[in-house]
Amino acid sequence: MQRRKFIQSTVAVTAGLALNIKPVIAGDKAAVTDNKALMKKEIYEFREYEMHFGSDLGQMENYFKTALIPGLNKYGVKTVGVFKEWRQSEPAKVYLLIPYSSLDNYLSVNLKVKADTDYIKNSVAYNSIPADKPVYNRFTASLMIAFDGFSKMVVPSAEPRIFELRTYEGYSEEAVKRKIKMFHDGEFSIFSRAKLNPVFFGEVIAGDRLPRITYMVTCNCMEGRDQGWSAFVADPEWKKLAGDPQYANTISKINNTFLVPTPYSQV
Helix, strand or coil: CHHHHHHHHHHHHHHHHHCCCCCCCCCCHHHHHHHHHHHCCCEEEEEEEEECCCCCHHHHHHHHHHHHHHHHHHCCCCCCEEEEECCCCCCCEEEEEEEECCHHHHHHHHHHHHHCHHHHHHCHHHHCCCCCCCCEEEEEEEEEEEECCECCCCCCCCCCCEEEEEEEECCCHHHHHHHHHHHHHHHHHHHHHHCCEEEEEEEEEECCCCCEEEEEEEECCHHHHHHHHHHHHHCHHHHHHHCCHHHCCCCCEEEEEEEEECCCCCC
16 A cells, blocks of 8 residues: 555656646745646547557457446546547557546546456456467557646547547747647637637647647548648638747647547547
């Protein structure tokens, strides 16, 4: 028990530094206000599984459907997204999006799920997969904190759709900070006008290729996506923002991936 408490507190302190939580000094109302606002923003865990060639994907999906997602739902995480590539690559990839209400929620839910009797029982088959028949090679994971102006994930309606996952890497933390400001200074409203429906916006606080931000938008089809981005770049407000010197050199690399939800995805 002592060791568990030590690990929890150590992780919390480390994450707190990454999130830039301000130390509260007696009478410092600004720090208290900033920290309360920070705690209202969601935390996103995003996983990318690289599947082993020739593996049985059904084993992983059964684990998601019968063990992991029910376990997360049981402890309050109600909208877990599971996605596959719109056009499958080799090796194939599977993506998992898990939203938490706070960093404390992320820590507590994971501890509860791993100790849950039903989760343990329903994970037996998945945990019994032999070493010579692995389902995946490895998976990468990142933690993100939601933007101030888009503090909670928006779950789209349950209809056929395509998701676009976009990652912006910056050459420095300051450059990424300016790009986040650019979203708040006008890009959110441009997304709405262009009918590129945002799902979440997150600043990556733990993971690879830092500093970076990741966000997701969705459309009914690829044609709608293309029309949306054409409208976005033609928007007068976007042209004004793009020409503003304060936003110059904010992004050094952009990656985008097109995804479709699995039948059991909750996003």
